[in-house]
Amino acid sequence: MLEKKEAQYEKVVLVGLITQEQSEEKTKEYMDELEFLAYTAGAETLERFMQKTDKPDSKYFVGSGKLAEIKEFVLKNHVDTIIFDDELTPSQLKNIEKFMDKKIVDRTNLILDIFAQRAETSYARTQVELAQYEYILPRLTRMWTHLERQRGGIGMRGPGETEIETDRRIVRDRIALLKKKLEKIDKQMATQRKNRGQLVRVALVGYTNVGKSTLMNVLSKSDVFAEDKLFATLDTTVRKVVIGNLPFLLTDTVGFIRKLPTQLVESFKSTLDEVREADLILHVVDISHPSFEDHINSVNQTLSDIDSLDKPTVLIFNKIDDFEYIEKAEDDLSEKTFENYSLSDLQKMWVAKSEDPSIFISARKEINLNELRKLLYEKVKEIHVTRFPYNNFLFDYYDDVEE
Structure with missing residues (x-):
């Protein structure tokens, strides 16, 4: 008999900030939730990194010294992915990935990934796909790097996994098409609600x-x-x-x-x-x-x-x-x-x-x-x-x- 293989969990580390608007206690709560999100997506969290700062660094989200500390841990422990607790700007994503040479996922991308895993019906899949394309559109430069390396796993279940789909015009056309599809389904669902008596x-x-x-x-x-x-x-x-x-x-x-x-x-x-x-x-x-x-x-x-x-x-x-x-x-x-x-x-x-x-x-x-x-x-x-x-x-x- 063939032995059952245990589920392979992706190794990740989590990164969060303690700021004037977000206390250390609150950041720890968010990190607990982020770890549960990562677990739901199929990841094993090896370490958490938190930095106290007035505001996120415009280039790397965290300071360059903290990022170097994270990189050292990531290389030493063969970590697959770094997950950030806030939505990163397109430039932050690009800069961090270039520095780390690893897959970078932010909170928004992680949640979208879970939704992509869990969408069962055509309607739910359409809703998730629209959200993913709208997230991807301003980040297409960063997506090229991912696609060249053909990485899978968390954050990579989204649409646009061929070169032609990463073209901005085609992505915008796809967004417009999905919105029309959802409008049609919305009307059908509104009719169903009326017909419930x-x-x-x-x-x-x-x-x-x-x-x-x-x-x-x-x-x-x-x-x-x-x-x-x-x-x-x-x-x-x-x-x-x-x-x-x-x-x-x-x-x-x-x-x-x-x-x-x-x-x-x-x-x-x-x-x-x-x-x-x-x-x-x-x-x-x-x-x-x-x-x-x-x-x-x-x-x-x-x-x-x-x-x-x-x-x-x-x-x-x-x-x-x-x-x-x-x-x-x-x-x-x-x-x-x-x-x-x-x-x-x-x-x-x-x-x-x-x-x-x-x-x-x-x-x-x-x-x-x-x-x-x-x-x-x-x-x-x-x-x-x-x-x-x-x-x-x-x-x-x-x-x-x-x-």
Whole structure:
């Protein structure tokens, strides 16, 4: 029998900056996220490099001394790729690659690469391809170097892997063609949304990897792909859900992320249209993540960008089974931090500070799901009776749904 080969992970190092706008603590959080992104793309992180500076170096992003230090490590440890935590300018990419003689990938390219891996449908692939071409267009000089060396792996799954496709005119023509294709699909999807009837529409939104797809599976009793990696779901999934005697449509959408490439926001317009046209938003949050409040703010910023922040919303704090709490001594007067807040503390805090109703659950362990169903029933009913007042007799009582 043939032995199974273990998956080959690309060896990478990560590079980030500590600046006036981004503290050391925040940079470490971003680097944690970047490492998870790299792992999702198929990489093993060997080392992280951070430099404190007022602003990014216009030529090399980091200082030349730091870049020389990185190069020494890269050569000594046979590293394949250097990944930077911010989007690099075309000139920075060109200069760094010339200095390092290695493949250089920035955060935007890494996210686009993950999307390229995960796009399953023709529609998702078209959206990703458009975003990739728009990223490539100002960087064609740099792409020539890559193509001459015929490197594969992370950041190299994009379109334009023959000489003719790197011509600016042809890339622009391709962008125009993809936009027309997406416009056609957008119209078809808009028609599909209209044809779904008058059911109340509910959209799941949240930071990537907070458990939206798992919650979708539990509520709709379906089998949507869910995985403990970033951007497990790219394609919008719509399921009919019935709670008690009340049906509604539940939509799972692509996860958001800090520093989300602008190319993706634009190319995934139709996916975001599902959120724009929703009657109720379920904002799913990973309560076990130390940066969950930052995640909430990032999602709210994207919702604001698409004019959906004022929609009726329920905050669903997921993964309470992963929450860790370190008990402090009664005489310990040090400042409370996330690590020593109890789940009860966070519940009281968020019920008090949030204008939106909130609930704490575990989708994976199905904890408090009956309470969530009751809350959803009430929120959907409020919308339904306003839209269809003649159907009020349907809601004389709520039938408890067993866990």
